[in-house]
Amino acid sequence: MLYYTLNRLALALVIVSVVMLLLFSMIYLIPGDPAAVALGPRATEAMREALRVKIGLDQPIWVQFWNFFTSAWTGDLGREVLSDRPVAAVVLEQLPFTMALIFSGVGWSVALGIPLGCWAAVKRNSLADHIVGVISVAVIAVPSFVVAIYALLLFAVTLRWLPAIGAGESGNFFDQLVHLILPSLAVGIGWVGYIARMVRASMLESMGAQHVRTARAFGLPESRIVYQYALKIAILPTITLLGVGIGQMLSSAVFAEIVFARPGVGKLVYDAILTRNYPLVTGTVLVTTVLFVLINLLADLIVGMLDPRVRSGL
Amino acid sequence: MSVLSIEDLCVTYSTSTGDLRALRNVTLDVPRERIVGLVGESGCGKSTLINAILGLLAANGRIDHGRILFQGRNIAELSADELRAMRGPGIATVFQDPMGALNPVFRIGRQMINIQYRSKLSRAEKANRAAETLRSVRIPDAEAALKRYPHEFSGGMKQRIAIAMALMMKPAILIADEPTTALDATLEVATIELLQELQRDIGCSMLFISHHMGVIAELCDDVVVMYAGEVVESGTTRQVFLQPRHPYTRNLIRCDPARQHTRVRQLPTIPGDLPNLRSRPRGCIFAPRCEMRKEICEEPPPQDVSNGHMARCHLAVEH
Ligand SMILES: Nc1ncnc2c1ncn2[C@@H]1O[C@H](COP(=O)(O)OP(=O)(O)O)[C@@H](O)[C@H]1O
Ligand SMILES: [Mg+2]
Numbered sequence: 001m002l003y004y005t006l007n008r009l010a011l012a013l014v015i016v017s018v019v020m021l022l023l024f025s026m027i028y029l030i031p032g033d034p035a036a037v038a039l040g041p042r043a044t045e046a047m048r049e050a051l052r053v054k055i056g057l058d059q060p061i062w063v064q065f066w067n068f069f070t071s072a073w074t075g076d077l078g079r080e081v082l083s084d085r086p087v088a089a090v091v092l093e094q095l096p097f098t099m100a101l102i103f104s105g106v107g108w109s110v111a112l113g114i115p116l117g118c119w120a121a122v123k124r125n126s127l128a129d130h131i132v133g134v135i136s137v138a139v140i141a142v143p144s145f146v147v148a149i150y151a152l153l154l155f156a157v158t159l160r161w162l163p164a165i166g167a168g169e170s171g172n173f174f175d176q177l178v179h180l181i182l183p184s185l186a187v188g189i190g191w192v193g194y195i196a197r198m199v200r201a202s203m204l205e206s207m208g209a210q211h212v213r214t215a216r217a218f219g220l221p222e223s224r225i226v227y228q229y230a231l232k233i234a235i236l237p238t239i240t241l242l243g244v245g246i247g248q249m250l251s252s253a254v255f256a257e258i259v260f261a262r263p264g265v266g267k268l269v270y271d272a273i274l275t276r277n278y279p280l281v282t283g284t285v286l287v288t289t290v291l292f293v294l295i296n297l298l299a300d301l302i303v304g305m306l307d308p309r310v311r312s313g314l
Numbered sequence: 315m316s317v318l319s320i321e322d323l324c325v326t327y328s329t330s331t332g333d334l335r336a337l338r339n340v341t342l343d344v345p346r347e348r349i350v351g352l353v354g355e356s357g358c359g360k361s362t363l364i365n366a367i368l369g370l371l372a373a374n375g376r377i378d379h380g381r382i383l384f385q386g387r388n389i390a391e392l393s394a395d396e397l398r399a400m401r402g403p404g405i406a407t408v409f410q411d412p413m414g415a416l417n418p419v420f421r422i423g424r425q426m427i428n429i430q431y432r433s434k435l436s437r438a439e440k441a442n443r444a445a446e447t448l449r450s451v452r453i454p455d456a457e458a459a460l461k462r463y464p465h466e467f468s469g470g471m472k473q474r475i476a477i478a479m480a481l482m483m484k485p486a487i488l489i490a491d492e493p494t495t496a497l498d499a500t501l502e503v504a505t506i507e508l509l510q511e512l513q514r515d516i517g518c519s520m521l522f523i524s525h526h527m528g529v530i531a532e533l534c535d536d537v538v539v540m541y542a543g544e545v546v547e548s549g550t551t552r553q554v555f556l557q558p559r560h561p562y563t564r565n566l567i568r569c570d571p572a573r574q575h576t577r578v579r580q581l582p583t584i585p586g587d588l589p590n591l592r593s594r595p596r597g598c599i600f601a602p603r604c605e606m607r608k609e610i611c612e613e614p615p616p617q618d619v620s621n622g623h624m625a626r627c628h629l630a631v632e633h
């Protein structure tokens with residue numbers, strides 16, 4: 001397990017470094033002079049030159065990259081243009097809102113998707129299986145922002161069961177939870193479908209495996225065979241899928257935060273793009289990338305914990 | 315009374331290309347404390363028979379005729395719970411593929427404790443019993459083995475673990491489906507000796523399935539020869555091996571690799587393939603591959619029994 005963990009960790013570091021390189025080249029390739037953009041049309045050439053020197057744009061490209069790279073690793077993502085606050089602080093302030101949103105989205109998809117998938121597999125080809133299949137495809141097909149808007153109209157505007165906007169009163173946990181319901185549903189509902197389909201397929205596969213027949217031949221209760229012997233194997237690809245799915249949920253979170261006017265990283269990056277606040281854009285992208293890589297690392301480690309074959313590198 | 319008797323069993327699989335008649339009028343008997351060998355080429359329905367006995371036929375399979383009696387009770391009349399109670403302590407099974415027979419994500423110990431779920435022993439006592447049984451099948455360092463996962467064992471070891479699991483049930487009958495096919499020759503001999511010894515210790519009956527005549531001759535008291543889902547010959551091991559009556563049996567014995575005394579470049583095989591089980595001929599099923607085929611073989615063959623030695627053949631040799 002130690003070797004496996006180190007291996008995954010090293011891979012994660014490499015991925016983050018590559019992303020930094022890509023981000024850096026993107027900034028470098030964006031046409032226009034960052035100093036001119038930052039200072040606006042009324043600045044003089046001397047002021048622009050001074051800013052270029054200050055933020056290091058006069059250095060050779062590889063020095064610029066090295067500076068970007070090392071300061072990013074130490075948590076210095078530069079300062080944002082409008083308020084001159086450190087980008088890292090601004091992003092970290094918003095991150096908990098987005099994390100709460102995404103983990104609740106994962107919560108929906110796991111809490112509904114896994115039981116539905118199991119149920120469909122156990123009752124294969126029955127009416128229940130077909131209904132689950134249709135629902136899965138439907139929720140996958142509808143884009144999350146459409147779900148967000150309709151959920152908002154139905155539950156918040158028409159029925160007035162749930163609050164429409166914001167993240168709730170700070171310090172009031174229950175209020176924040178209530179404010180999380182609709183946006184997280186919008187983020188997670190498509191994944192209920194993905195997970196249900198994935199779990200169904202891998203359950204069918206593991207239920208047909210030789211060792212399940214062995215378990216049956218020893219007269220083990222069917223519930224134990226399904227929910228212990230088969231599910232523990234069937235859940236593995238789902239965990240990996242969810243790790244990747246977090247990336248897609250991050251982009252759904254952008255829509256959800258805009259529609260529900262919630263604070264969060266998505267809202268932050270949206271506003272930053274509108275105001276051409278480039279340091280904030282790159283900083284946010286970098287932080288969410290690291291988050292994504294960490295979550296995938298976690299998914300890999302969970303799979304390693306559950307599956308001894310993976311740990312020993314088979 | 316027999317522990318297990320199968321009477322005139324017919325099993326059919328429905329497939330998209332029509333009904334596949336996998337077993338036709340199979341009759342066999344496993345008497346108390348005897349080892350019965352079931353031989354036949356692969357695809358002749360051996361695994362289908364086991365699954366039917368255990369009530370674990372694939373969803374597209376059905377028994378459309380005949381009965382399976384375990385200790386005198388028709389398994390078709392058992393409730394799901396009674397059937398489950400029979401699997402394990404009544405009939406324990408060792409399956410063909412040792413690689414896939416154990417769950418890859420649970421420790422051996424956990425799996426061996428789980429199958430003792432009916433017992434009132436404590437967890438520690440169950441673990442002790444598991445270790446004891448592993449020692450009896452000569453797994454070195456049994457306590458440590460309980461903490462390991464299936465993929466950490468070789469094929470031969472896994473097969474012995476599977477045998478240990480079956481024996482831990484102290485079953486009335488042990489069914490072994492080609493337990494040695496995936497093993498090399500030395501391991502095969504060791505496994506056969508182990509099974510023989512354990513069968514004597516426990517005093518159970520055994521249905522031993524193989525397509526290897528030599529192994530059957532070594533181990534079994536009685537032999538049933540199956541071809542394309544039909545029993546073509548049955549009798550005691552002496553009768554079947556010394557005086558085979560069916561041409562198919564004679565072919566099997568002639569082609570057994572263990573009987574080749576001189577080195578041959580190519581092992582002899584029976585020419586031809588298994589017939590299509592979707593459209594069985596009216597006459598003898600083996601006729602298309604039989605070198606003794608006559609016109610009469612177009613008619614359904616009689617079941618000819620002499621001294622308990624049965625052969626389903628028009629031309630059955632009399633002894
Ligand atoms: N679930 C199934 N559906 C359709 N045909 C099957 C199924 N299982 C086995 N068969 C067919 O039944 C015949 C007997 O198979 P099997 O019992 O596995 O033979 P053996 O164990 O002797 O090799 C084969 O022709 C096989 O293709
Ligand atoms: Mg088989």
